[in-house]
Amino acid sequence: MIRINIIGSGNMAWFLADSFAKTDVSISGICSRNKEQGQLLADACNANFVNDVAGLDDNADISFIALRDDAIALVVNQLKTTSIVAHCSGMLSMDALSAHKDRAVFYPLQTITKNDLPNASHIPICLEASNTETLRIVESLADKISHHVHFINSEQRQYYHLAAVMVNNFTNHLYVLADDLLTKQNLSFDLLKPLISETARKACISKPLNNQTGPAKRDDRNTIKKHLNLLNQNKELKELYEKITQSIFKLHQQDEI
Amino acid sequence: MIRINIIGSGNMAWFLADSFAKTDVSISGICSRNKEQGQLLADACNANFVNDVAGLDDNADISFIALRDDAIALVVNQLKTTSIVAHCSGMLSMDALSAHKDRAVFYPLQTITKNDLPNASHIPICLEASNTETLRIVESLADKISHHVHFINSEQRQYYHLAAVMVNNFTNHLYVLADDLLTKQNLSFDLLKPLISETARKACISKPLNNQTGPAKRDDRNTIKKHLNLLNQNKELKELYEKITQSIFKLHQQDEI
Numbered sequence: 001m002i003r004i005n006i007i008g009s010g011n012m013a014w015f016l017a018d019s020f021a022k023t024d025v026s027i028s029g030i031c032s033r034n035k036e037q038g039q040l041l042a043d044a045c046n047a048n049f050v051n052d053v054a055g056l057d058d059n060a061d062i063s064f065i066a067l068r069d070d071a072i073a074l075v076v077n078q079l080k081t082t083s084i085v086a087h088c089s090g091m092l093s094m095d096a097l098s099a100h101k102d103r104a105v106f107y108p109l110q111t112i113t114k115n116d117l118p119n120a121s122h123i124p125i126c127l128e129a130s131n132t133e134t135l136r137i138v139e140s141l142a143d144k145i146s147h148h149v150h151f152i153n154s155e156q157r158q159y160y161h162l163a164a165v166m167v168n169n170f171t172n173h174l175y176v177l178a179d180d181l182l183t184k185q186n187l188s189f190d191l192l193k194p195l196i197s198e199t200a201r202k203a204c205i206s207k208p209l210n211n212q213t214g215p216a217k218r219d220d221r222n223t224i225k226k227h228l229n230l231l232n233q234n235k236e237l238k239e240l241y242e243k244i245t246q247s248i249f250k251l252h253q254q255d256e257i
Numbered sequence: 258m259i260r261i262n263i264i265g266s267g268n269m270a271w272f273l274a275d276s277f278a279k280t281d282v283s284i285s286g287i288c289s290r291n292k293e294q295g296q297l298l299a300d301a302c303n304a305n306f307v308n309d310v311a312g313l314d315d316n317a318d319i320s321f322i323a324l325r326d327d328a329i330a331l332v333v334n335q336l337k338t339t340s341i342v343a344h345c346s347g348m349l350s351m352d353a354l355s356a357h358k359d360r361a362v363f364y365p366l367q368t369i370t371k372n373d374l375p376n377a378s379h380i381p382i383c384l385e386a387s388n389t390e391t392l393r394i395v396e397s398l399a400d401k402i403s404h405h406v407h408f409i410n411s412e413q414r415q416y417y418h419l420a421a422v423m424v425n426n427f428t429n430h431l432y433v434l435a436d437d438l439l440t441k442q443n444l445s446f447d448l449l450k451p452l453i454s455e456t457a458r459k460a461c462i463s464k465p466l467n468n469q470t471g472p473a474k475r476d477d478r479n480t481i482k483k484h485l486n487l488l489n490q491n492k493e494l495k496e497l498y499e500k501i502t503q504s505i506f507k508l509h510q511q512d513e514i
Contacts, residue, residue, distance in 0.1 A: 068477075069477070069479065069480065070479065091480050091483055091484075109448055109449070109451070109452060110451060110452055110455060111452060111455055111456060111459070111468075111470055113459075113468070113470070116459070116462075116463075118455055122451050123451055124448040124451065126448075148448075148451075150448065156442065156444055158483065158487060159438065159439060159442045159444055159487060160439070160444065160448060160449075161484075162438065162484045162487055162488075163435040163438055163439050163444075163446075163449055164449060164452055165471050165472065165473075165484065166431045166434060166435045166438075166498075167431055167432055167435050167449050167452060167453050167456065168452055168453075168456045168470070168471070169469070169470065169471030169472075169473060169474070169505065170431050170501045170505075171428045171431055171453075171456055172456055172459075172460065172465055172468055172469055172470075173469065173473075173501060173504065173505045173508075174423045174424055174427050174428055174431075175424055175460045175465035175468075176465040176466050176469060176508065177423060177504075178420040178423045178424050179464065179465050179466070181416060181419065181420055181423075182416060182417070182420050185413065185416045187413055187416055187417065187420075189420075189465075191366055191381040191383075191405075191407065191417060192366070192417075192420055192421060192424050193460070193461045194366070194367060194375075194379050194380055194381065194405075195366060195367055195368060195421055195424060195425055196424050196425075196428075196457050196460050196461060197457050197458075197461060198367060198368055198375055199368060199424065199425045199428055199429055199457065200453050200454050200456070200457035200458075201454075201457075202368070202370075202373070202429075203429065203432045203450070203453050204450045204453060204454060205373075206373075207436065208429055208432035208433045208436050208446075209433050209436070211368075211370070211429055211432075212426070212429055212430065212433060213368055213370070213425070213426060213429075214422050214425070214426030215422065215426075216422075216426060216430075217426070220325075220326070222326065222327065223326065223348050226348055226415065227348075227418075227419045227422065230415060230416060230419055231419075236504060236507065237504075239500070240500060240501065240504050241423075243496070243497060243500045244427045244430060244497065247430065247434075247493060247494075247497050248426065248427075248430045250493065251430075251433065
Protein backbone atom coordinates (compact mmCIF):
# COMPACT_ATOMS: atom_id res chain seq x y z
CA MET A 1 0.00 0.00 0.00
CA ILE A 2 1.35 3.42 -0.94
CA ARG A 3 1.46 5.96 1.90
CA ILE A 4 1.39 9.69 1.27
CA ASN A 5 1.79 12.93 3.20
CA ILE A 6 0.04 16.12 2.16
CA ILE A 7 1.52 19.50 3.11
CA GLY A 8 -1.10 22.24 2.98
CA SER A 9 -4.78 22.60 3.80
CA GLY A 10 -5.98 24.75 0.90
CA ASN A 11 -7.97 23.84 -2.22
CA MET A 12 -5.28 21.60 -3.76
CA ALA A 13 -4.65 19.75 -0.48
CA TRP A 14 -8.38 19.06 -0.10
CA PHE A 15 -8.55 17.86 -3.71
CA LEU A 16 -5.63 15.42 -3.24
CA ALA A 17 -7.00 14.11 0.06
CA ASP A 18 -10.52 13.71 -1.33
CA SER A 19 -9.26 11.99 -4.48
CA PHE A 20 -6.83 9.56 -2.79
CA ALA A 21 -9.25 8.78 0.05
CA LYS A 22 -11.39 7.02 -2.60
CA THR A 23 -8.48 4.71 -3.55
CA ASP A 24 -6.30 2.17 -1.71
CA VAL A 25 -3.70 4.88 -1.03
CA SER A 26 -3.16 5.57 2.67
CA ILE A 27 -3.01 9.22 3.70
CA SER A 28 -0.51 9.16 6.53
CA GLY A 29 -0.22 12.79 7.56
CA ILE A 30 -1.56 16.27 6.88
CA CYS A 31 0.74 19.17 7.71
CA SER A 32 -0.48 22.75 7.84
CA ARG A 33 0.37 26.00 9.57
CA ASN A 34 -3.38 26.60 9.71
CA LYS A 35 -4.32 24.36 12.66
CA GLU A 36 -8.08 24.63 12.20
CA GLN A 37 -8.13 23.84 8.47
CA GLY A 38 -5.36 21.25 8.81
CA GLN A 39 -7.16 19.38 11.59
CA LEU A 40 -10.43 19.53 9.65
CA LEU A 41 -8.77 18.04 6.57
CA ALA A 42 -6.94 15.38 8.61
CA ASP A 43 -10.23 14.38 10.25
CA ALA A 44 -11.95 14.23 6.87
CA CYS A 45 -9.42 11.73 5.49
CA ASN A 46 -8.49 9.83 8.70
CA ALA A 47 -4.93 11.12 8.72
CA ASN A 48 -2.67 12.43 11.48
CA PHE A 49 -2.45 16.18 11.74
CA VAL A 50 0.88 17.88 12.39
CA ASN A 51 1.67 21.55 12.54
CA ASP A 52 5.31 21.23 11.48
CA VAL A 53 6.86 19.22 8.63
CA ALA A 54 9.36 17.75 11.11
CA GLY A 55 6.43 15.83 12.61
CA LEU A 56 5.50 14.05 9.36
CA ASP A 57 6.02 10.29 8.93
CA ASP A 58 9.45 9.92 7.25
CA ASN A 59 8.47 6.52 5.92
CA ALA A 60 5.67 7.77 3.67
CA ASP A 61 6.39 6.97 0.01
CA ILE A 62 5.68 10.48 -1.21
CA SER A 63 5.10 13.94 0.26
CA PHE A 64 2.88 16.28 -1.77
CA ILE A 65 3.57 19.98 -1.25
CA ALA A 66 0.21 21.60 -2.02
CA LEU A 67 1.13 25.20 -1.25
CA ARG A 68 1.50 28.52 -3.05
CA ASP A 69 4.67 28.81 -5.15
CA ASP A 70 6.40 31.18 -2.74
CA ALA A 71 5.67 28.91 0.24
CA ILE A 72 6.96 25.76 -1.50
CA ALA A 73 10.58 26.99 -1.44
CA LEU A 74 10.42 27.52 2.32
CA VAL A 75 9.05 24.05 3.03
CA VAL A 76 11.42 22.20 0.70
CA ASN A 77 14.42 22.94 2.88
CA GLN A 78 12.66 21.88 6.07
CA LEU A 79 11.61 18.49 4.66
CA LYS A 80 14.10 15.83 5.80
CA THR A 81 12.47 12.85 4.06
CA THR A 82 14.55 10.70 1.69
CA SER A 83 11.46 9.52 -0.19
CA ILE A 84 9.73 11.30 -3.07
CA VAL A 85 8.81 14.98 -2.77
CA ALA A 86 6.29 16.37 -5.29
CA HIS A 87 4.77 19.81 -5.79
CA CYS A 88 1.44 20.61 -7.48
CA SER A 89 2.23 23.97 -9.04
CA GLY A 90 1.57 24.95 -12.64
CA MET A 91 4.41 27.48 -12.93
CA LEU A 92 7.16 26.28 -10.57
CA SER A 93 9.96 24.30 -12.18
CA MET A 94 10.70 20.82 -10.84
CA ASP A 95 14.16 22.23 -10.03
CA ALA A 96 12.59 24.04 -7.08
CA LEU A 97 12.72 20.62 -5.38
CA SER A 98 16.38 19.98 -6.22
CA ALA A 99 17.27 19.47 -2.55
CA HIS A 100 15.56 16.08 -2.99
CA LYS A 101 16.99 13.33 -5.18
CA ASP A 102 13.58 11.79 -5.93
CA ARG A 103 11.41 14.72 -6.93
CA ALA A 104 8.30 15.10 -9.05
CA VAL A 105 5.57 17.44 -10.22
CA PHE A 106 1.92 16.39 -9.93
CA TYR A 107 -0.18 19.15 -11.47
CA PRO A 108 -3.94 18.68 -11.92
CA LEU A 109 -5.04 21.05 -14.68
CA GLN A 110 -8.33 22.21 -13.19
CA THR A 111 -9.88 25.04 -11.16
CA ILE A 112 -10.36 23.66 -7.67
CA THR A 113 -12.33 25.05 -4.75
CA LYS A 114 -12.63 22.91 -1.65
CA ASN A 115 -16.32 23.60 -1.12
CA ASP A 116 -17.18 22.11 -4.52
CA LEU A 117 -14.45 19.56 -5.25
CA PRO A 118 -14.35 18.24 -8.83
CA ASN A 119 -14.28 14.53 -9.65
CA ALA A 120 -10.65 13.75 -10.47
CA SER A 121 -11.33 11.07 -13.07
CA HIS A 122 -11.67 13.50 -16.00
CA ILE A 123 -8.97 15.93 -14.86
CA PRO A 124 -5.67 15.93 -16.79
CA ILE A 125 -2.80 15.22 -14.37
CA CYS A 126 0.52 16.63 -15.65
CA LEU A 127 3.47 14.59 -14.37
CA GLU A 128 7.22 15.12 -14.32
CA ALA A 129 9.88 13.28 -12.30
CA SER A 130 13.63 13.35 -11.73
CA ASN A 131 14.13 9.66 -12.56
CA THR A 132 12.34 6.65 -14.03
CA GLU A 133 11.49 4.93 -10.76
CA THR A 134 10.01 8.14 -9.30
CA LEU A 135 8.00 8.67 -12.47
CA ARG A 136 6.69 5.10 -12.24
CA ILE A 137 5.44 5.71 -8.69
CA VAL A 138 3.77 9.09 -9.34
CA GLU A 139 2.23 7.67 -12.51
CA SER A 140 0.73 4.76 -10.58
CA LEU A 141 -0.70 7.27 -8.11
CA ALA A 142 -2.11 9.52 -10.86
CA ASP A 143 -3.65 6.48 -12.58
CA LYS A 144 -5.56 5.68 -9.41
CA ILE A 145 -7.51 8.96 -9.54
CA SER A 146 -7.60 10.04 -13.22
CA HIS A 147 -7.95 8.51 -16.68
CA HIS A 148 -6.01 11.43 -18.18
CA VAL A 149 -2.37 11.26 -17.12
CA HIS A 150 0.21 13.16 -19.20
CA PHE A 151 4.00 13.50 -19.08
CA ILE A 152 4.69 17.21 -19.33
CA ASN A 153 8.03 18.91 -18.69
CA SER A 154 8.40 22.13 -16.70
CA GLU A 155 8.49 24.43 -19.72
CA GLN A 156 5.44 22.81 -21.34
CA ARG A 157 3.59 22.98 -18.03
CA GLN A 158 4.14 26.74 -17.88
CA TYR A 159 2.40 27.14 -21.23
CA TYR A 160 -0.51 25.01 -20.04
CA HIS A 161 -0.74 27.13 -16.90
CA LEU A 162 -0.76 30.35 -18.93
CA ALA A 163 -3.44 28.94 -21.25
CA ALA A 164 -5.43 27.81 -18.20
CA VAL A 165 -5.33 31.34 -16.79
CA MET A 166 -6.72 32.60 -20.10
CA VAL A 167 -9.61 30.13 -20.37
CA ASN A 168 -10.45 30.15 -16.66
CA ASN A 169 -9.35 33.34 -14.84
CA PHE A 170 -9.87 35.67 -17.80
CA THR A 171 -13.10 34.04 -18.92
CA ASN A 172 -14.50 34.09 -15.41
CA HIS A 173 -13.57 37.78 -15.13
CA LEU A 174 -15.68 38.43 -18.23
CA TYR A 175 -18.55 36.63 -16.46
CA VAL A 176 -17.97 38.88 -13.43
CA LEU A 177 -18.06 42.04 -15.57
CA ALA A 178 -21.18 40.86 -17.45
CA ASP A 179 -22.88 40.07 -14.14
CA ASP A 180 -21.99 43.53 -12.83
CA LEU A 181 -23.18 45.25 -16.05
CA LEU A 182 -26.56 43.50 -15.91
CA THR A 183 -27.02 43.89 -12.15
CA LYS A 184 -26.55 47.68 -12.47
CA GLN A 185 -29.45 47.67 -14.99
CA ASN A 186 -31.59 45.46 -12.71
CA LEU A 187 -31.27 42.67 -15.26
CA SER A 188 -30.56 39.01 -14.54
CA PHE A 189 -27.30 37.15 -15.17
CA ASP A 190 -29.41 33.96 -15.25
CA LEU A 191 -30.41 34.71 -18.85
CA LEU A 192 -26.76 34.31 -19.90
CA LYS A 193 -26.30 30.86 -18.38
CA PRO A 194 -27.50 28.78 -21.36
CA LEU A 195 -25.18 30.86 -23.56
CA ILE A 196 -22.22 30.32 -21.21
CA SER A 197 -22.81 26.56 -21.19
CA GLU A 198 -23.21 26.39 -24.96
CA THR A 199 -20.05 28.44 -25.58
CA ALA A 200 -18.02 26.02 -23.46
CA ARG A 201 -19.71 22.96 -25.00
CA LYS A 202 -18.87 24.09 -28.52
CA ALA A 203 -15.20 24.69 -27.61
CA CYS A 204 -15.02 21.07 -26.46
CA ILE A 205 -16.37 19.61 -29.71
CA SER A 206 -15.03 21.87 -32.45
CA LYS A 207 -12.10 24.21 -33.00
CA PRO A 208 -12.78 27.55 -31.22
CA LEU A 209 -11.70 29.51 -34.31
CA ASN A 210 -14.62 27.98 -36.21
CA ASN A 211 -17.09 28.91 -33.44
CA GLN A 212 -16.28 32.63 -33.41
CA THR A 213 -19.27 34.86 -34.13
CA GLY A 214 -20.24 38.43 -33.33
CA PRO A 215 -19.76 42.06 -34.33
CA ALA A 216 -15.94 42.13 -34.02
CA LYS A 217 -15.49 39.11 -36.28
CA ARG A 218 -17.80 40.45 -38.99
CA ASP A 219 -16.53 44.04 -38.57
CA ASP A 220 -20.03 45.27 -37.68
CA ARG A 221 -18.97 48.77 -36.59
CA ASN A 222 -22.51 49.97 -36.03
CA THR A 223 -23.13 47.36 -33.31
CA ILE A 224 -19.67 47.94 -31.79
CA LYS A 225 -20.42 51.69 -31.64
CA LYS A 226 -23.74 51.03 -29.89
CA HIS A 227 -22.04 48.74 -27.37
CA LEU A 228 -19.37 51.38 -26.64
CA ASN A 229 -22.11 53.97 -26.10
CA LEU A 230 -23.68 51.71 -23.48
CA LEU A 231 -20.29 51.66 -21.73
CA ASN A 232 -19.77 55.42 -21.61
CA GLN A 233 -20.11 55.43 -17.83
CA ASN A 234 -17.78 52.45 -17.43
CA LYS A 235 -14.30 53.50 -18.59
CA GLU A 236 -12.60 50.32 -17.38
CA LEU A 237 -14.91 47.91 -19.20
CA LYS A 238 -15.04 50.16 -22.27
CA GLU A 239 -11.24 49.97 -22.66
CA LEU A 240 -11.30 46.20 -22.17
CA TYR A 241 -14.13 45.88 -24.73
CA GLU A 242 -12.10 47.90 -27.25
CA LYS A 243 -8.94 45.88 -26.65
CA ILE A 244 -10.59 42.46 -27.07
CA THR A 245 -12.63 43.68 -30.04
CA GLN A 246 -9.43 44.90 -31.75
CA SER A 247 -7.79 41.56 -31.08
CA ILE A 248 -10.71 39.60 -32.59
CA PHE A 249 -10.87 41.97 -35.55
CA LYS A 250 -7.13 41.71 -36.27
CA LEU A 251 -7.16 37.93 -36.10
CA HIS A 252 -10.06 37.52 -38.50
CA GLN A 253 -8.93 40.33 -40.79
CA GLN A 254 -5.64 38.43 -41.16
CA ASP A 255 -7.63 35.33 -42.08
CA GLU A 256 -9.27 37.11 -44.97
CA ILE A 257 -6.13 38.62 -46.48
CA MET B 258 -53.13 26.92 -36.46
CA ILE B 259 -50.63 29.77 -36.51
CA ARG B 260 -48.86 30.32 -39.84
CA ILE B 261 -45.48 31.99 -40.07
CA ASN B 262 -43.10 33.29 -42.71
CA ILE B 263 -39.34 33.37 -42.18
CA ILE B 264 -37.20 35.89 -44.06
CA GLY B 265 -33.57 34.81 -44.20
CA SER B 266 -31.66 31.55 -44.57
CA GLY B 267 -28.81 32.07 -42.10
CA ASN B 268 -28.27 30.63 -38.62
CA MET B 269 -31.26 32.36 -37.00
CA ALA B 270 -33.63 31.40 -39.84
CA TRP B 271 -32.57 27.75 -39.53
CA PHE B 272 -33.04 27.89 -35.77
CA LEU B 273 -36.58 29.29 -36.07
CA ALA B 274 -37.56 26.80 -38.76
CA ASP B 275 -36.09 23.86 -36.87
CA SER B 276 -37.74 24.92 -33.61
CA PHE B 277 -41.23 25.64 -35.01
CA ALA B 278 -41.17 22.55 -37.24
CA LYS B 279 -41.36 20.51 -34.02
CA THR B 280 -44.59 22.29 -32.97
CA ASP B 281 -48.09 22.70 -34.47
CA VAL B 282 -47.02 25.98 -36.08
CA SER B 283 -47.18 25.94 -39.88
CA ILE B 284 -44.20 27.40 -41.72
CA SER B 285 -45.80 28.94 -44.76
CA GLY B 286 -42.89 30.55 -46.60
CA ILE B 287 -39.14 30.99 -46.55
CA CYS B 288 -37.77 34.06 -48.31
CA SER B 289 -34.08 34.49 -49.08
CA ARG B 290 -31.87 36.24 -51.61
CA ASN B 291 -29.64 33.18 -51.36
CA LYS B 292 -31.56 30.75 -53.57
CA GLU B 293 -29.54 27.67 -52.68
CA GLN B 294 -29.68 28.10 -48.90
CA GLY B 295 -33.28 29.34 -49.01
CA GLN B 296 -34.49 26.35 -51.03
CA LEU B 297 -32.56 23.99 -48.75
CA LEU B 298 -34.22 25.49 -45.69
CA ALA B 299 -37.66 25.50 -47.30
CA ASP B 300 -37.26 21.83 -48.22
CA ALA B 301 -36.12 21.01 -44.68
CA CYS B 302 -39.30 22.45 -43.14
CA ASN B 303 -41.82 21.76 -45.93
CA ALA B 304 -42.35 25.43 -46.73
CA ASN B 305 -42.63 27.36 -49.98
CA PHE B 306 -39.48 29.10 -51.10
CA VAL B 307 -39.62 32.59 -52.55
CA ASN B 308 -36.80 34.82 -53.65
CA ASP B 309 -38.62 38.10 -53.03
CA VAL B 310 -40.70 39.24 -50.05
CA ALA B 311 -43.48 40.22 -52.45
CA GLY B 312 -44.00 36.51 -53.05
CA LEU B 313 -44.68 35.67 -49.40
CA ASP B 314 -48.14 34.62 -48.21
CA ASP B 315 -49.82 37.83 -46.97
CA ASN B 316 -52.17 35.82 -44.78
CA ALA B 317 -49.47 34.39 -42.52
CA ASP B 318 -50.00 35.49 -38.91
CA ILE B 319 -46.43 36.63 -38.44
CA SER B 320 -43.34 37.29 -40.55
CA PHE B 321 -39.97 36.80 -38.81
CA ILE B 322 -37.11 38.86 -40.23
CA ALA B 323 -34.05 36.78 -39.41
CA LEU B 324 -31.42 38.96 -41.08
CA ARG B 325 -28.42 41.09 -40.14
CA ASP B 326 -29.33 44.47 -38.61
CA ASP B 327 -28.38 46.45 -41.71
CA ALA B 328 -30.47 44.18 -43.96
CA ILE B 329 -33.57 44.36 -41.75
CA ALA B 330 -34.19 48.04 -42.57
CA LEU B 331 -34.16 47.30 -46.30
CA VAL B 332 -36.68 44.46 -46.04
CA VAL B 333 -39.06 46.25 -43.67
CA ASN B 334 -40.11 48.72 -46.33
CA GLN B 335 -40.67 46.02 -48.95
CA LEU B 336 -42.96 43.96 -46.69
CA LYS B 337 -46.57 44.73 -47.52
CA THR B 338 -48.22 42.43 -44.96
CA THR B 339 -50.71 43.85 -42.48
CA SER B 340 -50.08 41.06 -39.97
CA ILE B 341 -47.31 40.94 -37.36
CA VAL B 342 -43.71 41.64 -38.35
CA ALA B 343 -40.98 40.60 -35.90
CA HIS B 344 -37.19 40.85 -35.99
CA CYS B 345 -34.72 38.64 -34.09
CA SER B 346 -31.91 41.12 -33.44
CA GLY B 347 -30.24 41.76 -30.11
CA MET B 348 -29.31 45.38 -30.78
CA LEU B 349 -31.94 46.75 -33.14
CA SER B 350 -34.75 48.73 -31.53
CA MET B 351 -38.34 47.60 -32.13
CA ASP B 352 -38.82 51.05 -33.71
CA ALA B 353 -36.91 49.78 -36.74
CA LEU B 354 -40.21 48.06 -37.62
CA SER B 355 -42.34 51.19 -37.16
CA ALA B 356 -43.71 50.93 -40.70
CA HIS B 357 -45.83 48.08 -39.29
CA LYS B 358 -48.58 48.62 -36.73
CA ASP B 359 -48.26 45.14 -35.22
CA ARG B 360 -44.55 44.73 -34.64
CA ALA B 361 -42.49 42.65 -32.26
CA VAL B 362 -39.01 41.51 -31.27
CA PHE B 363 -38.30 37.81 -30.84
CA TYR B 364 -34.68 37.50 -29.69
CA PRO B 365 -33.31 34.08 -28.66
CA LEU B 366 -30.32 34.75 -26.37
CA GLN B 367 -28.00 32.03 -27.64
CA THR B 368 -25.09 31.43 -30.01
CA ILE B 369 -26.55 29.66 -33.00
CA THR B 370 -24.85 27.89 -35.87
CA LYS B 371 -27.01 26.02 -38.35
CA ASN B 372 -24.77 22.96 -38.51
CA ASP B 373 -25.21 22.33 -34.79
CA LEU B 374 -28.60 23.79 -33.88
CA PRO B 375 -29.29 24.10 -30.13
CA ASN B 376 -32.47 22.76 -28.52
CA ALA B 377 -34.70 25.79 -28.04
CA SER B 378 -36.38 24.61 -24.84
CA HIS B 379 -33.69 26.01 -22.52
CA ILE B 380 -32.96 29.16 -24.52
CA PRO B 381 -34.21 32.48 -23.11
CA ILE B 382 -36.51 34.15 -25.66
CA CYS B 383 -36.63 37.94 -25.19
CA LEU B 384 -39.96 39.37 -26.36
CA GLU B 385 -41.24 42.88 -27.02
CA ALA B 386 -44.36 43.97 -28.92
CA SER B 387 -46.11 47.14 -29.98
CA ASN B 388 -49.46 46.21 -28.43
CA THR B 389 -51.07 43.68 -26.09
CA GLU B 390 -52.64 41.48 -28.75
CA THR B 391 -49.35 41.22 -30.68
CA LEU B 392 -47.50 40.39 -27.47
CA ARG B 393 -50.07 37.67 -26.72
CA ILE B 394 -49.45 36.05 -30.09
CA VAL B 395 -45.63 36.18 -30.00
CA GLU B 396 -45.71 34.92 -26.42
CA SER B 397 -47.85 31.93 -27.43
CA LEU B 398 -45.31 31.21 -30.19
CA ALA B 399 -42.32 31.53 -27.85
CA ASP B 400 -44.03 29.27 -25.29
CA LYS B 401 -44.29 26.54 -27.92
CA ILE B 402 -40.51 26.28 -28.27
CA SER B 403 -39.00 27.48 -24.96
CA HIS B 404 -39.67 27.27 -21.23
CA HIS B 405 -37.82 30.57 -20.70
CA VAL B 406 -39.80 33.44 -22.17
CA HIS B 407 -39.03 36.98 -20.94
CA PHE B 408 -40.52 40.41 -21.64
CA ILE B 409 -37.54 42.65 -22.35
CA ASN B 410 -37.70 46.17 -23.79
CA SER B 411 -35.33 47.43 -26.49
CA GLU B 412 -32.92 49.17 -24.08
CA GLN B 413 -32.72 46.15 -21.76
CA ARG B 414 -32.18 43.86 -24.75
CA GLN B 415 -29.16 45.93 -25.82
CA TYR B 416 -27.52 45.31 -22.43
CA TYR B 417 -28.23 41.59 -22.72
CA HIS B 418 -26.69 41.60 -26.19
CA LEU B 419 -23.57 43.41 -24.94
CA ALA B 420 -23.26 40.97 -22.02
CA ALA B 421 -23.76 38.07 -24.45
CA VAL B 422 -20.89 39.36 -26.61
CA MET B 423 -18.70 39.42 -23.50
CA VAL B 424 -19.49 35.89 -22.30
CA ASN B 425 -19.59 34.33 -25.78
CA ASN B 426 -17.55 36.25 -28.39
CA PHE B 427 -14.86 37.47 -25.99
CA THR B 428 -14.65 34.19 -24.09
CA ASN B 429 -14.43 32.21 -27.31
CA HIS B 430 -11.67 34.53 -28.52
CA LEU B 431 -9.69 33.64 -25.39
CA TYR B 432 -10.19 29.96 -26.29
CA VAL B 433 -8.91 30.75 -29.81
CA LEU B 434 -5.80 32.49 -28.43
CA ALA B 435 -5.13 29.69 -25.93
CA ASP B 436 -5.49 27.12 -28.72
CA ASP B 437 -3.04 29.09 -30.86
CA LEU B 438 -0.56 29.49 -27.99
CA LEU B 439 -0.53 25.76 -27.26
CA THR B 440 -0.49 24.68 -30.91
CA LYS B 441 2.65 26.79 -31.50
CA GLN B 442 4.32 24.80 -28.69
CA ASN B 443 3.08 21.48 -30.09
CA LEU B 444 0.82 21.14 -27.05
CA SER B 445 -2.80 20.04 -27.03
CA PHE B 446 -5.87 22.23 -26.46
CA ASP B 447 -7.67 19.03 -25.38
CA LEU B 448 -6.06 19.28 -21.94
CA LEU B 449 -7.96 22.54 -21.35
CA LYS B 450 -11.40 21.13 -22.10
CA PRO B 451 -12.26 19.85 -18.61
CA LEU B 452 -11.22 23.28 -17.27
CA ILE B 453 -13.37 25.11 -19.82
CA SER B 454 -16.39 22.97 -18.92
CA GLU B 455 -15.85 23.39 -15.18
CA THR B 456 -15.42 27.18 -15.49
CA ALA B 457 -18.77 27.45 -17.26
CA ARG B 458 -20.47 24.99 -14.86
CA LYS B 459 -19.39 27.00 -11.83
CA ALA B 460 -20.67 30.27 -13.35
CA CYS B 461 -24.08 28.62 -13.68
CA ILE B 462 -24.30 27.54 -10.04
CA SER B 463 -22.56 30.29 -8.09
CA LYS B 464 -21.79 33.98 -8.46
CA PRO B 465 -18.80 34.43 -10.83
CA LEU B 466 -17.15 36.89 -8.43
CA ASN B 467 -16.88 34.09 -5.85
CA ASN B 468 -15.31 31.72 -8.41
CA GLN B 469 -12.43 34.01 -9.36
CA THR B 470 -9.00 32.50 -8.75
CA GLY B 471 -5.52 33.00 -10.19
CA PRO B 472 -2.44 35.21 -10.09
CA ALA B 473 -4.18 38.51 -10.93
CA LYS B 474 -6.73 38.12 -8.14
CA ARG B 475 -4.11 37.27 -5.50
CA ASP B 476 -1.61 39.83 -6.88
CA ASP B 477 0.97 37.09 -7.52
CA ARG B 478 3.39 39.28 -9.48
CA ASN B 479 6.01 36.56 -9.82
CA THR B 480 3.64 34.30 -11.79
CA ILE B 481 2.34 37.23 -13.86
CA LYS B 482 5.95 38.16 -14.74
CA LYS B 483 6.67 34.57 -15.82
CA HIS B 484 3.53 34.52 -17.98
CA LEU B 485 4.51 37.82 -19.63
CA ASN B 486 7.98 36.40 -20.36
CA LEU B 487 6.36 33.48 -22.16
CA LEU B 488 4.51 36.04 -24.31
CA ASN B 489 7.56 38.08 -25.33
CA GLN B 490 7.21 36.93 -28.93
CA ASN B 491 3.46 37.61 -28.98
CA LYS B 492 2.92 41.37 -28.56
CA GLU B 493 -0.81 41.23 -29.27
CA LEU B 494 -1.60 38.58 -26.67
CA LYS B 495 0.84 40.12 -24.18
CA GLU B 496 -1.03 43.44 -24.28
CA LEU B 497 -4.37 41.67 -23.91
CA TYR B 498 -3.00 39.63 -20.97
CA GLU B 499 -1.82 42.83 -19.27
CA LYS B 500 -5.14 44.60 -19.83
CA ILE B 501 -7.31 41.79 -18.44
CA THR B 502 -4.89 41.18 -15.56
CA GLN B 503 -5.07 44.88 -14.62
CA SER B 504 -8.86 44.74 -14.76
CA ILE B 505 -9.01 41.68 -12.46
CA PHE B 506 -6.45 43.21 -10.12
CA LYS B 507 -8.31 46.53 -9.86
CA LEU B 508 -11.63 44.86 -9.17
CA HIS B 509 -10.33 42.66 -6.38
CA GLN B 510 -8.08 45.36 -4.93
CA GLN B 511 -11.20 47.51 -4.58
CA ASP B 512 -12.88 44.65 -2.74
CA GLU B 513 -10.15 44.62 -0.13
CA ILE B 514 -10.08 48.36 0.56
